[in-house]
Amino acid sequence: MLQRTIPLLILSASGLVLILSYFSPITETWSEQVVSWFNILAGVAFVLGAGNLLAVNLEKISSKRPGWAYAAITLVSFGAMLVVGLSKWGSVPDAKYPNVHLAGSQDSTQAGYGWAYEYVLSPLTATMFALLAFYVASAAFRAFRAKNLEAILLLGTAFIILLVQIAAGAFLTNWIPEDSFFAFLRAESLKAIVTEVFQTAGMRAILIGIALGTAATSLRLILGIDRSALSKG
Amino acid sequence: MSSEGMQQSGGAPKSDTRLWIALLIFGAVGIFAGKVWRPGPLAEAYVEVVTETRVLAEAVAPPAAQPALAAPSGSMGANAPLPGASTSEDSSPTRVWVESNDPRFQSGELRRVEGVAPEVWDERSRVDPKKAKEQIATLEGDAERLSEPTDPTGLTQEEFEAREAARITALKAVESTRIVASPRDSIGIWVAALLTLGIFSFLVRDNPFYKVVESILIGVSAAYWMLVAFWSTLVPDLFAKLAPDLVRATMLPGLVESEHPGKDFLLALIPLALGVMLLWRLAPRGAWIAVWPLAVVIGTFAGMRLTASIEADFMAQIAATMKPLVAFTPGSLEGVVDGSVSGAVDGVSYATSAQGFDLGGTLAGVLGVVGVITVLVYFFFSLEHKGLVGKTARVGVWFLMITFGAAFGFTVMGRITLLVGRFDFLFNDWLGLSP
Numbered sequence: 001m002l003q004r005t006i007p008l009l010i011l012s013a014s015g016l017v018l019i020l021s022y023f024s025p026i027t028e029t030w031s032e033q034v035v036s037w038f039n040i041l042a043g044v045a046f047v048l049g050a051g052n053l054l055a056v057n058l059e060k061i062s063s064k065r066p067g068w069a070y071a072a073i074t075l076v077s078f079g080a081m082l083v084v085g086l087s088k089w090g091s092v093p094d095a096k097y098p099n100v101h102l103a104g105s106q107d108s109t110q111a112g113y114g115w116a117y118e119y120v121l122s123p124l125t126a127t128m129f130a131l132l133a134f135y136v137a138s139a140a141f142r143a144f145r146a147k148n149l150e151a152i153l154l155l156g157t158a159f160i161i162l163l164v165q166i167a168a169g170a171f172l173t174n175w176i177p178e179d180s181f182f183a184f185l186r187a188e189s190l191k192a193i194v195t196e197v198f199q200t201a202g203m204r205a206i207l208i209g210i211a212l213g214t215a216a217t218s219l220r221l222i223l224g225i226d227r228s229a230l231s232k233g
Numbered sequence: 234m235s236s237e238g239m240q241q242s243g244g245a246p247k248s249d250t251r252l253w254i255a256l257l258i259f260g261a262v263g264i265f266a267g268k269v270w271r272p273g274p275l276a277e278a279y280v281e282v283v284t285e286t287r288v289l290a291e292a293v294a295p296p297a298a299q300p301a302l303a304a305p306s307g308s309m310g311a312n313a314p315l316p317g318a319s320t321s322e323d324s325s326p327t328r329v330w331v332e333s334n335d336p337r338f339q340s341g342e343l344r345r346v347e348g349v350a351p352e353v354w355d356e357r358s359r360v361d362p363k364k365a366k367e368q369i370a371t372l373e374g375d376a377e378r379l380s381e382p383t384d385p386t387g388l389t390q391e392e393f394e395a396r397e398a399a400r401i402t403a404l405k406a407v408e409s410t411r412i413v414a415s416p417r418d419s420i421g422i423w424v425a426a427l428l429t430l431g432i433f434s435f436l437v438r439d440n441p442f443y444k445v446v447e448s449i450l451i452g453v454s455a456a457y458w459m460l461v462a463f464w465s466t467l468v469p470d471l472f473a474k475l476a477p478d479l480v481r482a483t484m485l486p487g488l489v490e491s492e493h494p495g496k497d498f499l500l501a502l503i504p505l506a507l508g509v510m511l512l513w514r515l516a517p518r519g520a521w522i523a524v525w526p527l528a529v530v531i532g533t534f535a536g537m538r539l540t541a542s543i544e545a546d547f548m549a550q551i552a553a554t555m556k557p558l559v560a561f562t563p564g565s566l567e568g569v570v571d572g573s574v575s576g577a578v579d580g581v582s583y584a585t586s587a588q589g590f591d592l593g594g595t596l597a598g599v600l601g602v603v604g605v606i607t608v609l610v611y612f613f614f615s616l617e618h619k620g621l622v623g624k625t626a627r628v629g630v631w632f633l634m635i636t637f638g639a640a641f642g643f644t645v646m647g648r649i650t651l652l653v654g655r656f657d658f659l660f661n662d663w664l665g666l667s668p
Contacts, residue, residue, distance in 0.1 A: 007524045011532035018536025031536075037504040038533040040471050041526050043462035044508035050459045051515045053451075070448040077452030085460035097486040098287045098330055098352035109418055110357050113460065119421030120428060121457055123658065124450040127432040130655050133648035134436060140641070153631055154638040161642025184593070194639050197597045201604025202636025204550045205629070208605070209612045211546035218535035218542075229531050230524050 007230045014038075015222035053078065077120075084112030157194055164191040252437045256430060263664045276426070276663050278418030279365030280357040282411040287330040288351045290343040357415065362665075365412050372407055379404040426663040429655055471508075474501035554605050560594025604632040 014034055021031030057071035083089070089112040091104030106113040146152045163169040169187035176186050183189060220226035264275065328346060337343040360368070383396045431446030473480045473488055474497040481488045491497050507526035514523035610622060611629030618626045661667040 003521045003524065007528040010525060010528040011535075014529050014532030015536035015539070018533060019539060022540040033500065034529070034533050035537070036470055037507065038530060039466050040504040041507055041511060041530050043466035043471075044511050044526075045530075046459045046462035047467075048512055048514060050455050051512065053455050055515060067444075070444050073445055073448040074452040077449045078456045079452075081453045081456035082459065085456060086463070092356055093285075093287075093352060093354050094486075095285065095287065096330060098285075098354070099289075100483065100486045102484040103486050108356075108358065109421060115417065115421055116453060117457065119425040120449065121453050123425040123429050123655070124432065124446065124453070126651050127429045127655050128450070130648060130651035131432060131435065133645065133652045136641075136645050136648060140645075150630055150634045153634040154641070157635045157638025158642040158645070161639050162645060165642075165646050193597075194635065197600050198604060198632060198635040199639040201601045202608055202632045204554055204601075205605045205608030205612065205632075206636070207546045207550050208609065211542040211550070214538050214542040215547070218539035221531060221535045222539070230528060 004227075004230070008224050008227065011230065012222050012224060015218065019222070050078070050082075081113070081116050084116065088113070090115075157198075160190055160194060164188070252434055252440050252442075255437065256434060256442075259430075263659070263666075266664070266666060274419075275665060276419045276422035277362040277665060278415045278422060279360045279362055279412055280415040280418065281360050281365075282413060283356045283358075284353065284409070285356055286333045286351055286353045288333050289328055289346040289349040290331050290335070290338070291328045291346055293341055293344050359415075359418060360412060369412050372410060372412070375407045376404065379407060422663055426659060429659060433655075471501055471504060474498060475505065550605075554602060556598055556601075558595065558598045558602065560591040560598055562589040562591045562594075603628070608632050 017027060017030045017034050020027045054075065057075050060071040061068045061075070085106070088102050088104055088106050091101070091106040091111040091113075092108060094100065094103040094105065097103045105111070109115045109118045140158075144151070144155055146155050163172075164187040173186045173190075176182050178186070184193060217226070221229060330352065331337070331343065333351060335343060338345070379400050383393060383400055385393045388396070428446050428449070431442050434440055435443040468480065468484055469488075473485060474491070477488060477491065477494060477497075507529060510522045511526040512523075514520050607625050607629035609629070611618075611626040611633065616622050
């Protein structure tokens with residue numbers, strides 16, 4: 001009862017309130033309230049994640065498992081960021097309330113939090129994603145083979161998109177007169193044809209499929225047909 | 234720190250000689266090139282410092298005339314009325330922090346609150362090093378020029394006084410603008426550069442330098458998202474309802490007083506209880522308690538997505554597809570001749586010339602509809618892909634391949650743009666190699 005039935009009822013009630021509010025303005029305030037709780041719980045989920053990070057890394061350090069030093073570095077950086085962010089260390093006072101320290105802004109590099117974001121988190125995430133450029137190119141070189149029509153279409157489109165976005169694309173096709181029959185072969189026209197005609201059509205069909213899948217899954221959850229989401233305590 | 238502590242369970246290689254040599258060579262060449270090419274310190278950073286001063290003031294007018302606190306037109310936002318800080322019932326006037334030279338002091342609308350020290354702080358904003366040096370030179374030149382007293386020769390007393398006043402005002406403005414080197418930001422650039430190199434070192438192989446940087450990323454990232462949730466959601470949506478006076482006094486002084494504080498408090502107890510239940514997952518026993526808040530999260534998300542996906546994705550995409558298949562070029566307002574179209578829309582009359590057939594637009598429209606239908610047929614697995622269905626699905630696959638090819642191209646370009654950004658940072662911001 002406590003572990004299965006009540007959670008299912010809570011799930012169904014939360015979902016139904018949201019659906020009803022779409023059709024009836026009477027339940028609109030209910031849905032706003034539920035969404036507000038959802039946002040708060042999403043915020044608490046981040047705290048839960050941080051707690052889990054602490055637990056996992058502390059266990060790794062205490063048991064001196066291989067790589068425990070990295071766990072210590074993770075905890076130190078986590079703690080340092082948390083302290084400067086919660087204390088708003090070095091924050092710029094709010095012009096309206098300069099006497100309330102915690103009302104200040106910590107977006108600029110003047111504040112410890114802003115400094116850590118600008119010089120630690122931002123370059124690290126950007127570089128991590130930039131690193132993928134090498135691996136995507138490497139994987140494409142190894143895996144892509146123009147063996148059949150489908151592969152040729154994929155490769156050809158990728159080549160066109162990559163070419164038309166750099167100066168070489170314009171350089172190679174700018175000699176084609178804009179008012180000629182072959183103007184569609186100019187770099188900007190090729191890009192427009194690929195993205196606005198073919199890619200749009202493909203993405204529309206994919207989005208329609210995703211929407212149907214999302215709606216079906218949501219209904220299964222709300223009606224209690226799919227109970228797998230609540231199966232693990 | 235023991236070597237075991239720096240090893241992963243998978244067993245990282247002990248020697249990364251090649252990696253370190255490569256990094257050392259890269260660093261040495263970069264620093265040498267920077268020194269030769271463009272002499273000057275590495276990781277130069279400058280900031281413009283603006284000193285802000287606020288004093289506590291209160292309205293001279295009685296509470297009934299509180300509009301006196303409204304900001305004068307064209308004044309800064311800092312002088313705006315104080316939200317949520319309405320006059321209290323003991324008729325004490327509203328107090329606001331304003332600039333020390335607020336014109337309302339002169340007009341007598343405001344007076345300073347005695348015994349409260351002014352709040353003074355510096356606001357620093359990054360300035361491009363090249364522009365900063367130019368600005369510093371200009372400011373120094375201006376200060377030198379303006380420090381010379383006005384030559385009174387040939388001037389009347391009024392003209393002399395006016396020029397002197399203007400000179401002193403300009404001199405004060407120049408002196409109040411400070412562009413200074415910022416060691417804090419220079420250290421930041423160094424840190425960012427080393428961290429960037431740490432991530433790039435993974436290109437050679439997995440190594441301790443990369444693992445240290447990766448650990449920093451995990452720790453800082455987890456704390457960042459927790460802080461975002463704390464300041465943007467938990468404080469205003471939860472704590473402000475549970476303890477509004479405390480939150481107003483310490484974190485959100487602009488918090489508007491609720492019309493139903495008791496109801497808000499009781500309603501906030503529900504997410505508080507659910508939040509505690511969610512955190513119970515960390516406890517060694519009774520993890521099932523966390524299923525209740527999870528049910529709220531899943532149910533709410535399912536409800537939101539159900540309506541949103543049907544309306545914004547399903548219906549909107551179908552509506553966008555249902556366009557006229559035959560396209561015409563837009564008519565011209567000039568040269569309206571026979572066959573022209575005329576009428577009125579919202580009371581505004583119009584007349585356009587005959588429209589022409591648009592081959593490109595028609596082909597695009599037809600291909601768009603064919604693409605959507607054939608891809609949908611491909612995704613329809615209830616029918617076996619044979620015969621007409623199979624051929625249609627095959628055309629759908631061609632559209633999908635073009636779609637994926639374009640997505641791949643854009644993804645690669647996005648990553649390369651990020652890569653260029655990182656190299657730009659290393660070579661220009663850190664090594665200062667830009668000419």
